[in-house]
Amino acid sequence: MTIAMTSLELARWQFGITTLYHFIFVPLTIGLAFFTAWYQTRWYRTKEEKWLRATRFWGKLMLISFALGVATGLVQEFQFGMNWSQYSRFVGDIFGAPLAMEGLAAFFVESTFLGLWIFGWGRLSEKVHLACMWAVSLSTMLSAFFILAANSWMQHPVGYELNKVTGKVELTSIWAVLTNSTALYAMTHTMLAAALTGGMVIAGISAWHLLKKNEVEVFGGSMKIALPTLAVAGVATLAVGHFNGILMSEQQPMKMAAADAVFKTESGVGLSLFATGDFKGNPGDTNRNIKLPNALSFIMTGKPDSEVKGVNNLNVEYRQRFGDPSSPDYRGPEFKDMDYAPIVWVAYWSWRVMLGCGFALALFGLVGWWLNRRGELADSRRFLKLALPAASLPFIAAAAGWIFTEMGRQPWVVFGLLRTQDANSPTVSSGEVWLTLLGFTLLYGVLAVLAGRLFFKTAGNGPAEIERGDEDKPYLGMAY
Amino acid sequence: MEDTTTLQFVWFLLISILWIGYLILEGFDFGVGMLMKLIGHGNDEKRTILHTIGPVWDGNEVWLIVAGGATFAAFPEWYATLFSGFYIALFGILVALIVRNVGFEMWGKRDSAAWRNGWEWCIALGSLVPALLWGVAWANIIGGTPIEPVATNGVDSLEYVGNFFDLLSIYALLGGVASLAIFFAHGALFLEARTEGEVRRKAQAMAVKAAPVAAGLAAVFMAWTLIRQDSLEILSLIAAVVAVAAFIFAAVKSKSQPLKAFAGTAVGIAFYFIAQFIDLFPNALVSSVSSAYDMSLNVASSTNYTLTVMTVVAVLLVPVVLLYQAWTYWVFRHRLSAEGVGDVKTPLDLLDKKKETANGSGPDQGTGSEPSGS
Numbered sequence: 001m002t003i004a005m006t007s008l009e010l011a012r013w014q015f016g017i018t019t020l021y022h023f024i025f026v027p028l029t030i031g032l033a034f035f036t037a038w039y040q041t042r043w044y045r046t047k048e049e050k051w052l053r054a055t056r057f058w059g060k061l062m063l064i065s066f067a068l069g070v071a072t073g074l075v076q077e078f079q080f081g082m083n084w085s086q087y088s089r090f091v092g093d094i095f096g097a098p099l100a101m102e103g104l105a106a107f108f109v110e111s112t113f114l115g116l117w118i119f120g121w122g123r124l125s126e127k128v129h130l131a132c133m134w135a136v137s138l139s140t141m142l143s144a145f146f147i148l149a150a151n152s153w154m155q156h157p158v159g160y161e162l163n164k165v166t167g168k169v170e171l172t173s174i175w176a177v178l179t180n181s182t183a184l185y186a187m188t189h190t191m192l193a194a195a196l197t198g199g200m201v202i203a204g205i206s207a208w209h210l211l212k213k214n215e216v217e218v219f220g221g222s223m224k225i226a227l228p229t230l231a232v233a234g235v236a237t238l239a240v241g242h243f244n245g246i247l248m249s250e251q252q253p254m255k256m257a258a259a260d261a262v263f264k265t266e267s268g269v270g271l272s273l274f275a276t277g278d279f280k281g282n283p284g285d286t287n288r289n290i291k292l293p294n295a296l297s298f299i300m301t302g303k304p305d306s307e308v309k310g311v312n313n314l315n316v317e318y319r320q321r322f323g324d325p326s327s328p329d330y331r332g333p334e335f336k337d338m339d340y341a342p343i344v345w346v347a348y349w350s351w352r353v354m355l356g357c358g359f360a361l362a363l364f365g366l367v368g369w370w371l372n373r374r375g376e377l378a379d380s381r382r383f384l385k386l387a388l389p390a391a392s393l394p395f396i397a398a399a400a401g402w403i404f405t406e407m408g409r410q411p412w413v414v415f416g417l418l419r420t421q422d423a424n425s426p427t428v429s430s431g432e433v434w435l436t437l438l439g440f441t442l443l444y445g446v447l448a449v450l451a452g453r454l455f456f457k458t459a460g461n462g463p464a465e466i467e468r469g470d471e472d473k474p475y476l477g478m479a480y
Numbered sequence: 481m482e483d484t485t486t487l488q489f490v491w492f493l494l495i496s497i498l499w500i501g502y503l504i505l506e507g508f509d510f511g512v513g514m515l516m517k518l519i520g521h522g523n524d525e526k527r528t529i530l531h532t533i534g535p536v537w538d539g540n541e542v543w544l545i546v547a548g549g550a551t552f553a554a555f556p557e558w559y560a561t562l563f564s565g566f567y568i569a570l571f572g573i574l575v576a577l578i579v580r581n582v583g584f585e586m587w588g589k590r591d592s593a594a595w596r597n598g599w600e601w602c603i604a605l606g607s608l609v610p611a612l613l614w615g616v617a618w619a620n621i622i623g624g625t626p627i628e629p630v631a632t633n634g635v636d637s638l639e640y641v642g643n644f645f646d647l648l649s650i651y652a653l654l655g656g657v658a659s660l661a662i663f664f665a666h667g668a669l670f671l672e673a674r675t676e677g678e679v680r681r682k683a684q685a686m687a688v689k690a691a692p693v694a695a696g697l698a699a700v701f702m703a704w705t706l707i708r709q710d711s712l713e714i715l716s717l718i719a720a721v722v723a724v725a726a727f728i729f730a731a732v733k734s735k736s737q738p739l740k741a742f743a744g745t746a747v748g749i750a751f752y753f754i755a756q757f758i759d760l761f762p763n764a765l766v767s768s769v770s771s772a773y774d775m776s777l778n779v780a781s782s783t784n785y786t787l788t789v790m791t792v793v794a795v796l797l798v799p800v801v802l803l804y805q806a807w808t809y810w811v812f813r814h815r816l817s818a819e820g821v822g823d824v825k826t827p828l829d830l831l832d833k834k835k836e837t838a839n840g841s842g843p844d845q846g847t848g849s850e851p852s853g854s
Contacts, residue, residue, distance in 0.1 A: 063585070064585070067581060067582060067584075067585040068582070070538065070581060071577075071578040071581050071582055072578075073545075074545065074574060074577060074578065075574055075578075077545060077548055077549065078548065078563060078570060078574060080552065080559075080563075081548075081552065081559045081560055081562065081563025081564060082563045082564055082567055082570060082571075083564070085560035085561065085563065085564035085637075085639075086560075086632060086637075088552065088556055088559055088560040088563075089556055089557060089560045089637060091556075092552060092553070092556020092557070092559065092560065092782060093556060093782045093783050093786050094786070095552070096549065096550075096551075096552035096553030096554070096556055096559070096782070096786075097553045097786055097789060097790060099549040099552055099553065100546065100549035100550045100552065100553040100554075100790060100793075101790075101793055102549065103542060103545050103546035103548075103549040103550070104546055104549075104793060104794065104797045104798070104801065105793075105797055107542045107545055107546065108539065108542050108546070108797075108801045108804075108805070109804075110542075111538035111539040111541070111542045112536075112538075112539040112542075112801075112804055112805055112808055113804075114538065115534070115535035115536055115537075115538055115539055115808060116535065116808055116811065118534070118535065119531075119534055119535040119812060120535075120811065123811065123812075124811065167635055170783045170785070170786075171782075171783065171785055171786045171789070172785065174786075174789045422633055425560075425564035425567075426630060426632040426639065427564055427565065427630065427639045427640060427641060428564055428567050432567050432568065435568070435571070436567070436571045439571065439575060440574075440575075443575060443578060443579070447578075447582055450582075450586065451582070451586075454586065454589055454590075476531075479531060479534055479588075480527070480530050480531070480534055480584050480585065480587055480588050
């Protein structure tokens with residue numbers, strides 16, 4: 001970063017920083033809210049005290065994550081207008097609708113019922129109180145759906161028409177936007193990843209306590225639910241991710257070509273395991289490329305000798321499609337000789353980091369489940385010691401996944417319709433973006449330190465004792 | 481300039497309602513946030529003050545998020561010009577809301593005077609800044625700011641061409657000070673109505689002083705707004721009169737009947753902003769450069785199809801939201817005090833034949849002694 005960066009570059013940094021920071025808390029909150037509701041259901045059904053203690057313990061951690069998520073989510077919604085006013089004008093007719101629906105259908109439920117849940121212990125009947133937690137859990141997922149539908153429209157626009165007079169896109173079918181194939185895959189993939197995140201964090205913290213033989217009942221119980229979920233979600237995330245990749249190779253072939261460092265369209269393409277190239281956004285070819293023969297073709301189509309499109313050929317194709325006045329998708333003369341490739345090494349490595357973490361997590365979940373079923377978990381010190389560091393993997397995977405999704409779509413902000421360089425606010429100066437960029441980043445940093453310490457301290461303290469007979473009394477241990 | 485369509489009018493109305501809902505609800509959160517630092521003495525009192533808004537503040541803030549989202553969906557041009565134009569002011573509001581929200585969460589989590597004191601300042605300033613800046617922002621929206629067509633990539637759009645300091649006219653600053661006073665009084669009355677004992681007494685003393693000031697400032701700002709109109713709009717005059725009357729009513733009742741007085745400031749805030757929205761209509765933004773550059777709702781609007789879709793969604797969901805938010809206030813309607821009182825049970829508890837266990841469980845139970853929240 002340099003001081004002379006344009007407001008466009010700075011706005012991109014700000015979007016990236018805010019989004020990645022926000023998305024630490026999103027899967028964690030969705031995951032922990034789901035498990036908290038699950039543990040509370042166990043308490044409601046069995047009346048075994050360990051489940052109540054687990055509910056309150058994991059619930060407290062969920063609240064810390066939730067608070068940070070809300071704080072950064074506010075910036076997320078406002079920065080479309082603040083930094084990306086041309087984008088907002090161009091897509092407002094379509095993009096605003098899912099955002100408004102998210103607020104009306106999900107945020108209101110989430111915030112209201114979370115308040116009821118925090119302050120409602122012993123005041124609401126147990127059944128109503130449990131229902132409040134499930135309302136929170138479901139609304140966090142619903143909220144993710146609307147925002148993913150909005151994002152998926154940027155990846156693969158559907159249900160719209162380009163108005164030639166205003167030069168803006170107009171919504172023709174909200175149903176098409178909400179059932180966009182990209183959105184349905186992204187939703188499944190993200191929800192499984194959230195379960196993975198919540199499950200892995202629970203497994204990591206539980207393992208840390210189990211190593212010290214601390215609160216074995218509560219943490220053993222927590223593990224018993226988290227590990228199978230982790231295993232199932234881990235395998236399923238990979239499976240859905242695979243089909244998501246195939247879908248993407250149809251909808252955004254350039255992104256997948258960059259992810260696999262395929263530059264020339266060929267048949268029977270190998271899967272690149274490690275590649276180097278000139279240090280440029282689009283080097284045009286790889287210098288060294290270790291490949292598993294025919295594997296990529298096979299993964300993408302099931303046939304080892306099928307064709308995979310390459311970056312260079314796609315560039316030729318897109319220059320014709322978007323830059324030739326006779327093409328129906330013509331966007332202007334400047335589209336005739338631009339480079340349509342994203343930064344190839346970013347796409348290539350972010351995709352691999354995500355996949356690597358995903359495989360490790362699935363494996364970890366399967367091993368843990370197996371150990372737990374054999375009753376060997378408590379004695380498997382090596383596994384328990386690995387669990388806490390492994391809890392960082394879902395966060396790395398999620399960050400890499402979003403970097404891949406968003407940077408892999410470049411130079412477009414809305415694929416095929418609007419370039420990122422045409423989307424920022426023309427009246428906002430680079431000095432102003434510098435101010436908000438530094439201000440927000442500094443604030444995020446301070447909050448990360450404070451909330452991180454609080455999170456680990458709360459996690460380290462373990463679950464609170466509950467006096468016999470106090471189980472259904474008003475409890476404000478989660479309140480401020 | 482084309483006329484506003486029915487659907488555009490409906491959405492202007494709905495966005496007005498969302499804003500008014502937000503300002504009434506978070507308005508008292510702002511007041512309470514400032515008062516926590518100002519009148520709270522000792523941790524028990526401060527926690528009591530915090531707990532009056534504890535279960536509801538987050539839900540209140542969602543009204544803002546939805547107002548923003550609805551503006552984006554229904555009037556993208558309004559959203560784009562406003563948010564990119566009032567850039568630094570919005571940045572200030574966002575930072576304030578973030579530190580305030582995190583402050584609520586963090587304040588009781590460590591048993592250290594410095595820790596708590598730091599977060600109390602975050603909560604107080606995080607409440608004061610938006611209470612002031614929302615007033616400034618709305619005064620600018622209706623009063624007019626430098627807006628003119630700017631060509632970007634060959635396409636004209638109405639853009640804000642001033643800077644942050646252009647937003648600080650005397651009129652706008654008065655709007656800010658007035659909204660600050662109004663929210664402060666509103667919060668004091670809320671606290672007076674929701675607490676008992678020493679906290680209530682102190683909140684009452686504040687409310688009695690603040691409510692007349694709020695009424696006075698509101699009257700001046702309303703009068704100035706009406707005078708600025710080219711030709712007096714009778715509806716905004718009526719709304720302004722109702723607003724000022726409600727604030728005066730609140731000031732009169734602030735000592736003896738806090739609940740009625742609180743209803744007074746709530747009605748006052750509603751009509752105070754209704755007067756401003758009437759003043760603004762049929763525009764979304766007013767240009768101080770030339771009335772030819774005013775952004776009309778029609779120009780700012782989404783297509784008919786999008787507005788129709790959103791209308792269906794709003795008609796289905798808004799009543800439900802109102803119902804469950806009202807229920808929350810009902811569940812947590814009992815008064816709080818630092819000394820700790822028995823809990824008033826909700827009807828749901830009575831239906832549920834659970835045995836009474838409320839004896840000796842005050843609002844402080846479970847948090848008083850354990851700073852790290854266990």
